Amino acid sequence: MQQHVDRILEVASGAIPLRGTHQTDSGLLIERSWFRCVNEYGLDPSKPRRGRIETRQRLRESREQIEEYMLVARAGMEQLFKRVRALGYVLLLTDAQGITVDYIGNDSWDRELRNAGLALGANWQESHAGTNGIGTCIAEQAALTCHRDDHFFSSHLGLSCTTTPLFGPEGDFIGALDVSALSSPEAKESQHLALHLTLLYGQMIEDANFLRHFRDRWILRLGTAGPLVDVCGELMLAFDKDGVVVGANPAARRELCGLAIATQGKPQRDTIVGRALDELLRCRLDDIWKLARSAHLDEQTLITATNHQVYQASLIVPRVPGPTAVARIEPANDALSAKQDFAALDKLAGEDRHMGRVLDHARRLVDKQVSILVQGETGTGKEVFARALHACSQRKDMPFVAVNCASIPETLIESELFGYTPGTFTGARSRGMKGLIQQSDGGTLFLDEIGDMPLQLQTRLLRVLSEREVLPLGAERPVKVALTVIAASHRDLRKQIAAGTFREDLYYRLCGATLSLPPLRERGDKLYIIDRILREEAEHLAAMTAISPAAIDRLLEYDWPGNVRQLRNVIRFALAISDGLGIGEEHLPPELGEPAPSIASIEIKAQPAANVSANASEAERELLATLQRLRWNISAVASEMGVSRTTIYHLMRRHNIVSPKDRDLQA
Numbered sequence: 289m290q291q292h293v294d295r296i297l298e299v300a301s302g303a304i305p306l307r308g309t310h311q312t313d314s315g316l317l318i319e320r321s322w323f324r325c326v327n328e329y330g331l332d333p334s335k336p337r338r339g340r341i342e343t344r345q346r347l348r349e350s351r352e353q354i355e356e357y358m359l360v361a362r363a364g365m366e367q368l369f370k371r372v373r374a375l376g377y378v379l380l381l382t383d384a385q386g387i388t389v390d391y392i393g394n395d396s397w398d399r400e401l402r403n404a405g406l407a408l409g410a411n412w413q414e415s416h417a418g419t420n421g422i423g424t425c426i427a428e429q430a431a432l433t434c435h436r437d438d439h440f441f442s443s444h445l446g447l448s449c450t451t452t453p454l455f456g457p458e459g460d461f462i463g464a465l466d467v468s469a470l471s472s473p474e475a476k477e478s479q480h481l482a483l484h485l486t487l488l489y490g491q492m493i494e495d496a497n498f499l500r501h502f503r504d505r506w507i508l509r510l511g512t513a514g515p516l517v518d519v520c521g522e523l524m525l526a527f528d529k530d531g532v533v534v535g536a537n538p539a540a541r542r543e544l545c546g547l548a549i550a551t552q553g554k555p556q557r558d559t560i561v562g563r564a565l566d567e568l569l570r571c572r573l574d575d576i577w578k579l580a581r582s583a584h585l586d587e588q589t590l591i592t593a594t595n596h597q598v599y600q601a602s603l604i605v606p607r608v609p610g611p612t613a614v615a616r617i618e619p620a621n622d623a624l625s626a627k628q629d630f631a632a633l634d635k636l637a638g639e640d641r642h643m644g645r646v647l648d649h650a651r652r653l654v655d656k657q658v659s660i661l662v663q664g665e666t667g668t669g670k671e672v673f674a675r676a677l678h679a680c681s682q683r684k685d686m687p688f689v690a691v692n693c694a695s696i697p698e699t700l701i702e703s704e705l706f707g708y709t710p711g712t713f714t715g716a717r718s719r720g721m722k723g724l725i726q727q728s729d730g731g732t733l734f735l736d737e738i739g740d741m742p743l744q745l746q747t748r749l750l751r752v753l754s755e756r757e758v759l760p761l762g763a764e765r766p767v768k769v770a771l772t773v774i775a776a777s778h779r780d781l782r783k784q785i786a787a788g789t790f791r792e793d794l795y796y797r798l799c800g801a802t803l804s805l806p807p808l809r810e811r812g813d814k815l816y817i818i819d820r821i822l823r824e825e826a827e828h829l830a831a832m833t834a835i836s837p838a839a840i841d842r843l844l845e846y847d848w849p850g851n852v853r854q855l856r857n858v859i860r861f862a863l864a865i866s867d868g869l870g871i872g873e874e875h876l877p878p879e880l881g882e883p884a885p886s887i888a889s890i891e892i893k894a895q896p897a898a899n900v901s902a903n904a905s906e907a908e909r910e911l912l913a914t915l916q917r918l919r920w921n922i923s924a925v926a927s928e929m930g931v932s933r934t935t936i937y938h939l940m941r942r943h944n945i946v947s948p949k950d951r952d953l954q955a
């Protein structure tokens with residue numbers, strides 16, 4: 289026992305290098321976990337902790353969130369159990385937090401299994417259970433076997449646990465499938481078969497979930513086992529009639545985005561949804577439609593665009609008949625229908641590569657029933673963009689309902705979103721109200737600042753999104769809604785997930801595709817935006833659209849921390865104070881580095897410099913003194929005075945202050 293403790297402490301102290309030879313090697317994963325347990329969670333291998341069993345209430349909540357997934361997983365577990373029962377294994381299914389939500393075991397060992405923590409409600413998170421199959425699989429999001437003395441605590445030394453992560457149809461991490469034995473032979477190799485079976489059934493569960501989730505879509509299966517592709521395609525891509533990907537299984541996300549190595553087997557999100565099949569595979573869309581008709585094997589091979597792998601391909605037809613099925617007979621030649629009007633999206637950008645890509649993806653995603661997450665700094669135009677997506681969609685005549693999750697008081701947000709029935713409240717609200725979600729029925733629900741939504745409401749929203757129905761406060765029956773959600777945030781939601789303030793499962797529900805708007809300072813089409821806003825604002829004020837070249841330069845040079853919103857405000861301000869006769873430099877507000885007022889407002893801190901004329905203003909003296917003190921480093925002076933570099937140059941010109949270097953040059 290002491291030897292086991294010493295070994296862990298030695299590895300955790302960094303005294304010996306980690307022994308694994310490959311990133312996915314179980315040995316390396318185990319040692320990394322020991323390192324985490326000691327150094328991050330402060331666990332002591334000589335002081336085992338009692339297993340944690342969650343309350344029934346907590347277990348119920350966990351199960352409710354993954355009901356659909358559990359249904360499919362249960363069927364897979366039953367099949368797997370038939371194969372491993374005789375070998376003394378039990379099966380566990382956990383959620384993403386390591387809580388055992390389903391379990392198949394042998395009743396006759398019930399007590400021993402419970403004592404070992406192999407029971408419903410057991411929480412296997414590494415941070416308190418130490419290194420173990422489930423906890424470490426979750427931390428690493430990779431399959432592994434945690435065999436006997438791989439475990440951190442001596443109380444688990446008899447166990448052998450083999451676990452694989454499970455990912456949902458939208459690439460989200462859902463939980464883990466575990467095959468465990470109370471006792472097993474010494475050699476870890478004895479668990480090879482358990483590992484292969486766990487991987488196989490894990491993939492079957494993921495695939496079944498995927499097929500179920502995308503049952504009304506076309507699905508392309510790609511496999512390397514020749515004619516077996518129909519029954520065991522390794523890569524699966526769900527796509528629409530225009531050949532745009534709407535979903536991909538973990539293997540497809542890894543293979544087709546060329547990201548397999550960098551991510552230790554974690555499937556990548558956001559890089560594949562919204563892309564065209566003919567970008568990912570070396571073929572035309574027509575070749576894909578031909579698959580539906582061809583009977584010859586050689587016509588059914590496709591080659592990937594990134595790593596040139598050859599795959600056997602087969603096509604699964606949507607189960608729900610409808611417009612998508614018609615497309616099989618008359619496939620669209622062009623990915624985007626020429627008739628569709630994208631004017632609202634087109635006018636959002638000029639010649640900017642980043643925005644060009646975003647708009648290209650947006651055009652493909654309109655009407656694809658993929659939830660979109662728009663990210664970008666404040667004022668970059670997330671709401672404007674969401675409205676444009678709505679305006680270009682078939683839902684354009686239905687309501688666009690914008691909800692700012694940060695500005696509705698927490699006490700009201702629930703009733704505002706979900707509504708309430710008559711009599712739920714007293715007083716003015718007694719008549720009942722349709723919630724904002726219901727008001728968006730058939731249209732678009734725009735959830736702005738989604739990162740500010742309270743956690744408890746995130747849980748309710750998650751339910752609405754999965755079940756497509758709302759239960760107003762006080763109501764007994766839920767109401768169905770045709771929901772299309774666009775969410776937006778200027779926060780980094782992944783950081784919020786890590787901090788525990790944003791639900792990971794909700795994040796994955798919301799970001800079928802993530803589109804990031806660039807900050808204005810990085811856009812190459814500033815001139816286009818200035819021109820557009822100037823025209824719009826001038827029309828509004830019945831003013832002239834004239835603007836001096838110097839003023840344009842100033843607008844182009846500025847950093848725009850408030851992005852397009854700030855630009856619009858600046859133009860509106862300038863038009864107003866120019867009396868509608870055209871904008872000059874002098875009409876721009878002080879924050880852009882205004883000539884006289886800005887220097888007058890600079891706080892005077894230094895003594896006047898000796899070589900400044902007697903008539904010089906105090907501000908002038910201050911500027912010169914600062915320039916001299918900071919050795920004519922304009923950036924340092926600008927930063928000390930809290931103005932831009934442009935303003936400093938401007939002030940120097942205005943007061944005829946010339947740096948020694950320039951004076952030498954002039955001489």
Ligand SMILES: Nc1ncnc2c1ncn2[C@@H]1O[C@H](COP(=O)(O)OP(=O)(O)OP(=O)(O)O)[C@@H](O)[C@H]1O
Nearest residue numbers: 636665666667668669670671672673778852853856
């Ligand atoms: N592409 C654009 N063309 C013209 N005006 C724009 C554009 N994008 C944004 N704006 C203007 O900027 C202002 C802010 O836009 P919007 O509210 O969409 O930003 P946001 O990113 O949602 O901001 P926040 O994060 O603060 O909610 C709006 O007044 C809008 O008129």
